[in-house]
Every structure is written in C-alpha cells, then in structure tokens.
Amino acid sequence: DIQMTQSPSTLSASVGDRVTITCRASQSISSWLAWYQQKPGKAPKLLIYEASNLESGVPSRFSGSGSGTEFTLTISSLQPDDFAAYYCQQYNSYWTFGQGTKVEIK
Amino acid sequence: QLQLQESGPGLVKPSETLSLTCTVSGGSISSSSYYWGWIRQPPGKGLEWIGTIYYSGTTYYNPSLKSRVTISVDTSKNQFSLKLSSVTAADTAVYYCARHLSSSSGRVRYFDHWGQGTLVTVSS
Numbered sequence: 034d035i036q037m038t039q040s041p042s043t044l045s046a047s048v049g050d051r052v053t054i055t056c057r058a059s060q061s062i063s064s065w066l067a068w069y070q071q072k073p074g075k076a077p078k079l080l081i082y083e084a085s086n087l088e089s090g091v092p093s094r095f096s097g098s099g100s101g102t103e104f105t106l107t108i109s110s111l112q113p114d115d116f117a118a119y120y121c122q123q124y125n126s127y128w129t130f131g132q133g134t135k136v137e138i139k
Numbered sequence: 140q141l142q143l144q145e146s147g148p149g150l151v152k153p154s155e156t157l158s159l160t161c162t163v164s165g166g167s168i169s170s171s172s173y174y175w176g177w178i179r180q181p182p183g184k185g186l187e188w189i190g191t192i193y194y195s196g197t198t199y200y201n202p203s204l205k206s207r208v209t210i211s212v213d214t215s216k217n218q219f220s221l222k223l224s225s226v227t228a229a230d231t232a233v234y235y236c237a238r239h240l241s242s243s244s245g246r247v248r249y250f251d252h253w254g255q256g257t258l259v260t261v262s263s
Binding site: 082 | 176185186191201247248249250254
C-alpha cells in the first residue's frame with residue numbers, strides 16, 4: 034500500500050500570506066497526485082491533478098509541484114475563502130489520501 | 140451538469156449491512172471515460188477510499204475493507220451501490236460517491252465530481 038503523509042497537520046496563516054503544504058508518498062508515484070480543498074460540511078473539491086495541472090475554474094493563486102515522492106501545494110496569497118482543509122491523493126496504485134492539512138486563521 | 144446523489148439509511152445497527160446507492164444524473168454511468176467510486180470520512184477525520192467500479196462491473200476494493208465490501212452497478216437506472224457488511228461503530232462516517240476520470244491509456248485517475256455525502260451512523 035502507498036502511504037501519503039501531509040505536513041503540517043494544521044497551519045495558521047493570515048490573509049495575503051504565501052502558504053505551502055507538503056505531501057510525501059511512501060514510494061514513487063510519478064506525477065499521479067491530486068489536491069483537494071474541503072470546507073466544513075461539504076464534499077471535497079478538486080484543485081490540482083497530475084501534480085501541477087490546475088483544474089478548470091480554480092484560481093491561479095493555487096499551484097502544485099513535485100514528482101516522485103515529494104509534492105507541494107502553494108497558495109500564493111491566501112484569501113478569506115481559502116481557509117479550509119486540504120488533502121493530497123495518489124492514484125498511481127489504487128487511491129490513497131493524505132491525512133489532511135487544516136488552514137486556519139492566525 | 141453532472142450530479143451525484145447518495146441515498147440510503149442514516150442509521151444502521153452493529154453487525155448489520157450498510158447499503159447505499161448513488162444516482163448519477165446529467166451524464167451516463169456507461170461512459171467509457173469514467174469510473175465510479177465510494178469514499179468515506181469519519182466525523183472530524185480524513186478521507187478513505189472504499190472502492191471503485193466501471194460500468195462493465197469491474198471492481199477495485201480497498202484491501203483493508205475488501206472482505207466486507209461489495210460495489211455493484213445498474214446501468215439501466217444510472218446507479219451504483221455500496222454494501223458494507225458486519226458494521227461497527229468505526230464505520231460511522233459521511234459516505235461520498237464520486238466520479239473518477241479515466242485516461243486514454245486506461246489509468247483510473249482522480250475524483251473530479253463528488254456527491255454531497257450522506258452520514259451513516261452505526262448504533263443500536
């Protein structure tokens with residue numbers, strides 16, 4: 034099984050901050066990685082696929098990078114609507130999610 | 140516009156079988172470009188993939204749940220279903236159905252559309 038580990042688990046930030054979330058895979062997954070945003074009581078929303086491709090309609094302040102075992106999600110300038118939980122997910126072998134990162138207001 | 144809607148009992152007794160159905164509207168479940176999956180999220184916790192099905196009936200299950208999970212598809216009703224047997228309190232979660240995008244090479248990729256989710260509580 035491929036394990037996905039996100040860090041940090043919680044991140045406190047202010048509007049306008051640059052925010053980076055890291056996701057590590059227990060073995061190489063090439064670029065088969067997606068990022069999702071989830072707000073309380075709502076289903077996850079796809080942000081990034083194939084590690085760095087922005088889903089249609091997602092603001093350009095979101096970006097993804099990485100390959101192999103280490104990946105990052107960056108929000109270039111945090112907006113009020115961005116306070117949420119973020120999950121990475123690999124799809125190299127079956128489908129596994131990271132444990133999530135909660136971005137909260139500082 | 141594609142919509143997925145979960146339905147089923149919100150309360151299940153321990154040791155019984157949890158049964159949920161996902162109805163797909165605004166698109167065909169029989170499209171060769173998509174697979175269909177179930178994901179769950181215990182209260183306050185992270186996401187766990189349960190299983191995935193293709194319209195032909197091909198299934199993939201999470202190894203940790205495989206012995207208790209059955210996913211089936213009814214193309215005539217544009218629905219797919221989840222059965223989870225011998226449930227315990229640890230199976231209490233919000234259950235989501237979602238659509239996987241499939242690539243031309245056959246790789247089953249990420250989830251691009253999700254249902255709103257339904258809370259299932261396991262309790263006597």
